[in-house]
Amino acid sequence: MAYIDFMSPLHKATQRDYLARVNDSEYPKAKAARLAKEWGLHYWDGDRRINYGGYRYMEGRWSKVAKLMAEHYGLKAGDKVLDVGCGKGFLMYDFTQVVPGLIVRGLDVSTYAIENAKPEIKSQIDHGTASKLPYADNSFDLVISINALHNLHNYDLDPALREMQRVARKKYLCVESYRTEEEKVNLLYWQVTCEQFNTPEEWEWWFRHAGYTGDHSFIYFE
Helix, strand or coil: CCECCCCHHHHHCCCCCHHHHHHCCCCCHHHHHHHHCCCCHHHHHCCCCCCCCCCCCCCCCCHHHHHHHHHHHCCCCCCEEEEECCCCCHHHHHHHHHCCCCEEEEEECCHHHHHCCCCCCHHHEEECCCCCCCCCCCCEEEEEEECCHHHCCHHHHHHHHHHHHHHEEEEEEEEECCCCHHHHHHHHHHCCCCCCCCCHHHHHHHHHHHCCCCEEEEECCC
16 A cells, blocks of 8 residues: 555645635535535535536546556556546546546446536446445456545445455545644535545554555645
8 A cells, every 4th residue: 555646736726715615604614515415516516615616627637647547557458447436527538538448437426427427438437335336346457536535424434445445456545634733624614525534544544444455645725
């Protein structure tokens, strides 16, 4: 298991006003969280004060991540990659552009995201949960999960980690974390769907507990 940071450049490119989000009068934090956890229009394409404020494909945004992963894991035509919590499938699509002939599959809990997924790969996304993957043992060369598993309660996180371990030879996940009280407060202020508030050491305990041996990285709200 190694720490490999593919995600920080994208995460740090977003400017965040933590106090504005938590103090908004029209969408106070609890209301925004309730709407976001419907995993529908509000979460993906609703008001920015709730979550993404319009989650659209941007040329080149995810291709940088796809290229880094493809190079690191030696992906080639014919290899199979699973994205757990794939959303609208933008990273899946860019994988196919970076590695022509790559076979991609995605899974997401949001029917809205699947219905509004990138048309080219929409048929390759399954509806389901990370804690019960509908795939055979070792059926993928690589399974990834980016900014999804921190949204799970403990009773779902444990089987989700075990499921990632089960379905692929190589694994990578990225989750939110914090190292200082300041980062913890910023995470609390910004998040709307997070159920895991763990330090890096606590995340690593989870990995050991569930037998997850893949790679990982954390994003921080500095």
